Amino acid sequence: MGKRTSAAEVAELAGVSRTTVSFVLNNVPGMRISEETRQRVLQAAQLLNYHPDSTARRMVTGQTKMIGFVLRQSPDQAFGDHFLPQVLHGMSHAVSAQGFHLVFEIIPPEDQGGVYMKLINERHVDGIVLSGPRSDDAELLRACEQGANIVLAGQIPGQKIPYVDVNNIDGAKIATRHLISLSHTRIGMITNAPLAYTASADRLAGYRAALDEAGLAYDETLVRLGDFTMDSGYKAMDDLLTIDQRPSAVFVASDTVALGALQAIQNAGLQVPQDIAICGFDDIPLAKFLNPPLTTVQLPAYGLGWAAADLLIRMILNKEIINPYVLLGTELVVRSSCGAPERP
Amino acid sequence: MGKRTSAAEVAELAGVSRTTVSFVLNNVPGMRISEETRQRVLQAAQLLNYHPDSTARRMVTGQTKMIGFVLRQSPDQAFGDHFLPQVLHGMSHAVSAQGFHLVFEIIPPEDQGGVYMKLINERHVDGIVLSGPRSDDAELLRACEQGANIVLAGQIPGQKIPYVDVNNIDGAKIATRHLISLSHTRIGMITNAPLAYTASADRLAGYRAALDEAGLAYDETLVRLGDFTMDSGYKAMDDLLTIDQRPSAVFVASDTVALGALQAIQNAGLQVPQDIAICGFDDIPLAKFLNPPLTTVQLPAYGLGWAAADLLIRMILNKEIINPYVLLGTELVVRSSCGAPERP
DNA sequence: GAATCTTATTAACACGTGTTAGCAACGCGG
DNA sequence: CCGCGTTGCTAACACGTGTTAATAAGATTC
Numbered sequence: 116m117g118k119r120t121s122a123a124e125v126a127e128l129a130g131v132s133r134t135t136v137s138f139v140l141n142n143v144p145g146m147r148i149s150e151e152t153r154q155r156v157l158q159a160a161q162l163l164n165y166h167p168d169s170t171a172r173r174m175v176t177g178q179t180k181m182i183g184f185v186l187r188q189s190p191d192q193a194f195g196d197h198f199l200p201q202v203l204h205g206m207s208h209a210v211s212a213q214g215f216h217l218v219f220e221i222i223p224p225e226d227q228g229g230v231y232m233k234l235i236n237e238r239h240v241d242g243i244v245l246s247g248p249r250s251d252d253a254e255l256l257r258a259c260e261q262g263a264n265i266v267l268a269g270q271i272p273g274q275k276i277p278y279v280d281v282n283n284i285d286g287a288k289i290a291t292r293h294l295i296s297l298s299h300t301r302i303g304m305i306t307n308a309p310l311a312y313t314a315s316a317d318r319l320a321g322y323r324a325a326l327d328e329a330g331l332a333y334d335e336t337l338v339r340l341g342d343f344t345m346d347s348g349y350k351a352m353d354d355l356l357t358i359d360q361r362p363s364a365v366f367v368a369s370d371t372v373a374l375g376a377l378q379a380i381q382n383a384g385l386q387v388p389q390d391i392a393i394c395g396f397d398d399i400p401l402a403k404f405l406n407p408p409l410t411t412v413q414l415p416a417y418g419l420g421w422a423a424a425d426l427l428i429r430m431i432l433n434k435e436i437i438n439p440y441v442l443l444g445t446e447l448v449v450r451s452s453c454g455a456p457e458r459p
Numbered sequence: 460m461g462k463r464t465s466a467a468e469v470a471e472l473a474g475v476s477r478t479t480v481s482f483v484l485n486n487v488p489g490m491r492i493s494e495e496t497r498q499r500v501l502q503a504a505q506l507l508n509y510h511p512d513s514t515a516r517r518m519v520t521g522q523t524k525m526i527g528f529v530l531r532q533s534p535d536q537a538f539g540d541h542f543l544p545q546v547l548h549g550m551s552h553a554v555s556a557q558g559f560h561l562v563f564e565i566i567p568p569e570d571q572g573g574v575y576m577k578l579i580n581e582r583h584v585d586g587i588v589l590s591g592p593r594s595d596d597a598e599l600l601r602a603c604e605q606g607a608n609i610v611l612a613g614q615i616p617g618q619k620i621p622y623v624d625v626n627n628i629d630g631a632k633i634a635t636r637h638l639i640s641l642s643h644t645r646i647g648m649i650t651n652a653p654l655a656y657t658a659s660a661d662r663l664a665g666y667r668a669a670l671d672e673a674g675l676a677y678d679e680t681l682v683r684l685g686d687f688t689m690d691s692g693y694k695a696m697d698d699l700l701t702i703d704q705r706p707s708a709v710f711v712a713s714d715t716v717a718l719g720a721l722q723a724i725q726n727a728g729l730q731v732p733q734d735i736a737i738c739g740f741d742d743i744p745l746a747k748f749l750n751p752p753l754t755t756v757q758l759p760a761y762g763l764g765w766a767a768a769d770l771l772i773r774m775i776l777n778k779e780i781i782n783p784y785v786l787l788g789t790e791l792v793v794r795s796s797c798g799a800p801e802r803p
Numbered sequence: 804g805a806a807t808c809t810t811a812t813t814a815a816c817a818c819g820t821g822t823t824a825g826c827a828a829c830g831c832g833g
Numbered sequence: 834c835c836g837c838g839t840t841g842c843t844a845a846c847a848c849g850t851g852t853t854a855a856t857a858a859g860a861t862t863c
Binding site (some may be wrong): 465466467477478481482483487511513515516517518519520535596 | 818819820821832
């Protein structure tokens with residue numbers, strides 16, 4: 116590993132002071148440097164292959180120019196995580212556009228101690244995006260109280276901490292409206308998760324809102340709870356098929372859960388969409404390869420990452436913030452599982 | 460944002476020098492500190508909620524305790540990346556086990572300038588794991604020449620740069636052997652990518668080796684080239700089906716490509732595995748949900764991430780390195796697309 | 804010709820830590 | 834009383850940079 120070259124060595128080679136080197140290389144405005152010395156400095160820097168030491172720069176500026184992305188996830192969950200790569204792309208773009216870097220950290224789901232707070236406390240980063248926040252995370256609340264730069268990916272109900280999230284209510288509304296527009300009047304729903312999860316409750320609320328605005332009655336005998344897994348979807352749908360006057364369409368608030376529901380329908384000898392229409396949520400990569408291809412609501416994964424990082428950096432730089440509570444819109448991806456004509 | 464507390468303030472509160480604070484908090488061996496002052500310092504530190512500033516520490520130790528993970532990937536590719544989350548889990552574990560942190564950076568596929576080298580040059584990190592290295596990357600070769608700490612995820616043929624990779628030859632051998640063990644003698648192959656890619660050439664080599672050891676002749680009329688996509692798999696398989704004496708089994712060196720191949724087979728009115736057996740490579744999440752579920756070779760994504768980070772950190776810390784060229788083994792996942800009885 | 808302004812450059816400080824070399828106090832053998 | 838080892842602690846340096854205040858030389862003004 117070749118010795119690093121410091122600004123002092125560049126200064127010596129160019130025959131000027133280290134201060135001048137700094138002024139030239141940083142293009143400090145207001146500092147009068149003659150064109151001749153400017154060139155000498157630039158050449159010397161190039162010749163010595165000089166790169167300023169970010170650590171020393173952090174020391175004096177007080178900024179690390181780094182943000183953390185803390186992901187609460189078990190290794191098991193990782194296998195089924197279809198969106199992380201896109202989220203990371205979004206973050207990476209936003210981050211490098213501002214000259215920042217991204218520190219990535221995974222913490223176990225059960226962690227409550229706020230291990231990740233070391234990132235801020237020891238000043239490895241200027242702020243963090245926290246994915247999967249827990250409402251019982253005392254460290255988190257205290258840190259936000261003290262003005263730490265934190266943006267949530269997801270929400271904690273009741274807490275006014277800046278966040279970026281999907282507009283789940285709206286997404287569910289769009290999906291349900293689609294089913295209604297296809298003349299369905301008995302529309303079932305299977306949630307993506309227990310209602311303790313904000314996203315789950317919101318998607319249920321969106322479903323109800325769509326029924327309301329169409330003048331359809333909400334019938335809770337048509338609603339079942341999923342819990343992330345295919346299995347839960349299978350059971351829920353199996354159950355829905357046994358009631359008399361079974362629904363002619365179902366909105367399943369998670370593609371993974373919908374996968375199970377689809378199997379239950381087909382195992383019962385029924386056809387999708389002829390006998391039952393089904394609409395999912397998330398648009399996982401697999402959705403378009405299902406048989407039939409699944410109509411679903413697209414999760415704006417890239418946008419989530421981008422918006423979260425951008426908001427956080429605005430906070431760090433004290434830039435103007437229009438709205439610290441960002442809800443991203445969704446889009447319906449029409450395929451053939453609802454019987455609608457495919458849109459190009 | 461509350462003012463940070465420095466070691467000096469802790470020292471003042473405890474009534475000792477800053478040096479003593481440093482000795483106590485770092486448990487410096489050989490330094491005699493009386494139990495009484497030790498306690499005073501610890502209490503003061505706790506009371507003031509002191510956390511040492513990593514930047515200042517970096518300054519004096521010369522180590523950043525960070526490694527970079529540079530991923531060469533376009534946003535389009537991200538959607539089809541099924542392994543990144545697992546790779547990151549592996550890295551994250553290895554990294555935090557050694558008290559390091561991970562800096563994540565994405566660069567566009569066409570980048571040749573070595574933008575990512577800024578991570579090392581400006582000393583943001585102590586070393587990097589580079590995914591998707593290009594053999595025409597001049598910056599990379601020069602940096603390695605100069606002794607930079609770099610580990611490749613993947614290989615550059617002919618260059619002796621430390622790397623971690625899947626044992627593609629072995630994986631392909633295992634897959635082909637499986638087909639042979641099911642009494643197939645005319646076994647076709649569709650590669651995952653053009654042969655310029657090491658992984659692709661190696662998987663082809665493994666396929667040939669398995670044929671060899673079974674005494675089966677290599678017949679290049681049974682081999683087609685894929686290029687990552689489903690479409691390429693569809694075309695390749697469609698083509699294979701037209702030759703006389705079509706193969707009774709096919710090894711497709713990528714699950715995604717196999718997806719297309721499967722469609723081609725089924726569109727031709729043939730049954731899998733009755734008419735043609737098919738074995739994939741990668742074990743993407745979707746594989747087990749295909750119809751029929753796809754027998755395939757599991758890519759050790761978690762292990763790749765772990766091993767790469769671990770090797771890099773060993774290099775950084777000058778620890779003993781048994782072998783800087785790591786090839787990870789694979790495992791066959793038997794499902795029903797080859798007609799073998801499923802293993803539990 | 805003295806006073807003032809402009810131009811080009813630099814000396815010196817600050818950031819917060821790890822660490823080496825050294826200092827004062829004390830006990831103990833002679 | 835002197836010399837010496839031990840114990841407990843600290844002063845001072847180093848790390849590489851950004852930035853403020855100051856300096857010297859030359860140009861301009863009155």
